[in-house]
Amino acid sequence: MRGQAKGPLDVSRLDRTLISGLPPFEGLDAADLDTVLQSARPLRMEKDTAIFEQDGEAHSFFVLLDGKVRVVKSTVDGQQVILRYIVPGELLGIAQALGRATYPATAIAVVDCVLLCWPGRLWSQFAAAFPAFGTTTYKTVGARLSDMQAQVIEMATEQVERRVAHALLRLAHQSGRKTDKGVLIDFPLSRQDIAEMTGTTLHTVSRLLTAWEERGLVSGGRMQVCLTDPHGLFVLAEGGPGRT
Amino acid sequence: MRGQAKGPLDVSRLDRTLISGLPPFEGLDAADLDTVLQSARPLRMEKDTAIFEQDGEAHSFFVLLDGKVRVVKSTVDGQQVILRYIVPGELLGIAQALGRATYPATAIAVVDCVLLCWPGRLWSQFAAAFPAFGTTTYKTVGARLSDMQAQVIEMATEQVERRVAHALLRLAHQSGRKTDKGVLIDFPLSRQDIAEMTGTTLHTVSRLLTAWEERGLVSGGRMQVCLTDPHGLFVLAEGGPGRT
DNA sequence: ATGCGACTTTGCAGAAACGCAAACAGAACA
């Protein structure tokens, strides 16, 4: 079992410092945190396993402590769309907060992950007992609504090249790690994944990335993307003139 | 001043029956409704005027009592995208509920409208005093998040013809009126509007509609669309075989 | 070391949709 010796992340004994810094629990004092933790259950998910599935009964909600999670929705005819990536500290599976009985999407561990998990019925209790928790959750939902609206607008008004550039910049911003080569997107990411984020095909993504690599904007690799010139990519993503 | 003699919609004296049946106020008793109404201000908006503007200070939230409202977002370079249409009984401008200080989009009266309006700071008071109000609001937000996700998926996976068909079916479902010719979309709707809902151009929409008219699926008119064969359109929107 | 499976690249043909431009139609207004 790997991921066991992951530095400070020992969930064998739930300590309030695990969650004390996280946005959803901001404004809760030590006693509150302990209460919350008492009903929490730690959870390890291996890479490429599903944390919950679209249309499955929404039995629990989660906080991601470590790792990366991909939120995917599938169409009836089997196509997939990646709605967002979740990074440590974020809530996921909060169907309850929205009055839903089933999960609207599937969540998949992109790497080995550590989460905390609560029974869904506790959500309303937490929200009632700790107003700050409810408030920040709803802010999160509001932020996700904003994100989705932004994505709709992007897909409606921008063409593929810029959409892909934007997607990479967002990922780099969210999960980028500075290296000597540039900003590396810090989890395995295939061309297919990028295609599913931007509503295009892996072919087009591949062509774009090779073109960009020739222009020195990115450097690739199998399941791996590194932005060698983030600013150049930004110029391309915003109104910059196309290729000259 | 038109719209004045609009049947039962007399807002000169605010009566609790104005809002008693509406989803956001479900579960409030007569006294609660009166309390809510005491701080409400009725508002008439003429056709084509803005109820609130994108990035403007979120001073108020609203309930639409009569009319139709278009929610629009503009990009930096002036392109517009129609995010949704609001029908009577729905809340709008609930930026406060999401912890936002400014409106994320512009709302425009598509026809002459009647609304109720409350100062934004009252939102949290209402939510605290009338839990049902808060809960249903959040369900609304959740539903809108779902809608947006669905739209992202649609734009990512379906091509223009189907997107337009879906958009028309949604509008017909939301605001359709049965006539002898079929289901008429009950407010002025230009080709350009349809284009802005679906992320395409008015040219393409026009071409599609004429093609459909020839196949007997819709019948057009200036600022007006009528679905003469909703089921045929549905078949086209879902996986049905393209033109034979 | 070798073979398998996955991810990736690349070429080419063709479809989908755009962009421009011009003509057209209908409503509103004077």
Next chain:
DNA sequence: TGTTCTGTTTGCGTTTCTGCAAAGTCGCAT
């Protein structure tokens, strides 16, 4: 009753992007 303005149609050339096919590459397991 004309005139203007806004919305609509339509043709044509062009770009963008897809879809398919085939080959290449890399990591991993045996």
